[in-house]
Amino acid sequence: MRLKDLAEHLGLSQTTVSRALNGYPEVNEATRLRVAETAARLGYRPNASALRLATGRSGAVGLVLRGADELGPHMSEFLAGMGGRMGTEEVDIIVTTVDSYAEEVAAYRRIAASQKVDAIVLHSPTLRDERAEMLLELKIPFVLHGRTNIGKPVAWLDIDNTGAVERATSHLLDLGHRRIVLLNGLKGRTFAEHREIGYLAALSARGVPFDPALMGNSVFTDEVAFRLAQSMLELRPRPTAFLAGSMMTALGVFRAIRQAGLELGRDVSMIAHDDVFPYLNADNMYPTMSTTRSSIRQAGMRIGELILQLLAGKPAADIHELWPVELVLRESSGPASER
Amino acid sequence: MRLKDLAEHLGLSQTTVSRALNGYPEVNEATRLRVAETAARLGYRPNASALRLATGRSGAVGLVLRGADELGPHMSEFLAGMGGRMGTEEVDIIVTTVDSYAEEVAAYRRIAASQKVDAIVLHSPTLRDERAEMLLELKIPFVLHGRTNIGKPVAWLDIDNTGAVERATSHLLDLGHRRIVLLNGLKGRTFAEHREIGYLAALSARGVPFDPALMGNSVFTDEVAFRLAQSMLELRPRPTAFLAGSMMTALGVFRAIRQAGLELGRDVSMIAHDDVFPYLNADNMYPTMSTTRSSIRQAGMRIGELILQLLAGKPAADIHELWPVELVLRESSGPASER
């Protein structure tokens, strides 16, 4: 069922039918109704490729993910949020997975040259993200999930990682903890650097010296977290509190604490960052987990919205959102045990 | 940079350039080289929309997900696998999220009518899946991840859920367990029904009566699993073993066991189904978790392959794969404690 067929069926020209369906003013209201009704009845939908070619807009946004570390639970939550927003606007999401940084760069070039998408969502930036520079150069609109310092106007949405960790650290210091472990993300990633800044700021505000042995940089898996926590718990004096970078990390730390014969919330405290996974609830842990909380699904939804605004012409320089992060205290964080 | 520009630049016709780039035989080897070199140097890539319109193939496969329950960690693993395979063939994946079954059906119709994709991957089927019927009717090629009984030839890949659960159950029975809980997926989903069949078969083979109180049907979240396990542990006589439908489920059960003051692997046994998440490793749990294991990422990769075969013309009726599931015994499963 092509536009041509529909037009013939109606005894009208393609022009008129196209206009009627796209809400142009210069078409008789009666014809418009007739066209709309017939189109709906026959289930007509414009061919996506033809429409894209004619309009020059592809009606899609791109998401390039490094399969190894980026396509985890965080991403599926993000995707769920973003998809929810884009779906209602009939914009679809094209997911490309790559295995390396080189492949990722190549993927962006390919996407740009073939004009597959109208915009891109860029993830997990580093402090000076070359991919962002490249996308600017390629003149392909994008929204950054996170931040980067490339000195050019970039649309972004980020959460206040510095503030979150600073608050969490201060809280633990208030409770008497002095040896606080920070299980952070990979070095170089903006969010990890920001968290580190918050951590150091809180420590120095109380005059507590920074001990590099108490900081770990790794991906957020329970396994790595387990190993790191395990070795850190062997340090003397032993750390009394953990800041876990994600809920997966928290699971690993939890296991290490238990294996060391300690009790979470009494012998050792923990505050974890919670991206709000529906299948892993801080409130339902045992003991319940104190968290710095920020829904990554909501961030995805909002970024979908920002993408639409960007495509509607809003300047990237005007698209900046820094979301505060809640500190939710539950049972896993308590006063430092004296000993 | 359009084909036309490239052609002018080379002093050739679009025809020749197009043919040279697409490997048609009727073009001089010297010109082909010259064209290829220039195209690469100028970074030419055909416009995706134009190419699609001209060829009639969209070069994309669709994935429609109900955001609520389908876009979890399973899906991101699956996506990682599938993306890996599709990426090398320059086929991209279009992800659409929907909130309800009605929306999902509408999404398929829309996708079909607008010819957005060449094929679809269908997920989480029910025993008689209407979506599959619809896709057949719409004549849009698809591969089913799972199985359904609609009596028509459908391409599918599934794991042997029945066999896996039957083996796991039998093993627990061998260890002396008689009250074995099955935490299964939602009623109606094929995989859940298959698992139930395996469970019942194993029980009846040993003459152990089936107790409906020992079966739960729910989504695989740690929270729901926790509640179910908690209430089941209050039954008297108490169940001595759990079959957990996923690793998330296992985490919930684990928590309930601990909260009840019991010890996993001694007082209570558990075998969980492991989809092999890189961030949640059965070997690194404490105690290590006995599992029925099948990598969902590998399934995704293979389904990508099958999609390509389907698009290459292989009949759907010839595309059926049933993957065996390994039973990996670790510390969480042991003899039933007498009492």
Add this chain to the structure above:
DNA sequence: GTCATTATTCAAAGCGATTTCAAATTTTGA
């Protein structure tokens, strides 16, 4: 040297929509 093949190249016709520009019809206003 001629003629039939074979190897290369190109002009032009799609693909299915949107959109420009013009034409036909209806309404309006003096």
Add this chain to the structure above:
DNA sequence: TCAAAATTTGAAATCGCTTTGAATAATGAC
């Protein structure tokens, strides 16, 4: 009543590619 304006419709160009059918150049057989 009739010209001018407003409304409504349509033919054809366009988007950037592939592909058909024809034209030209090179080769080989006689």
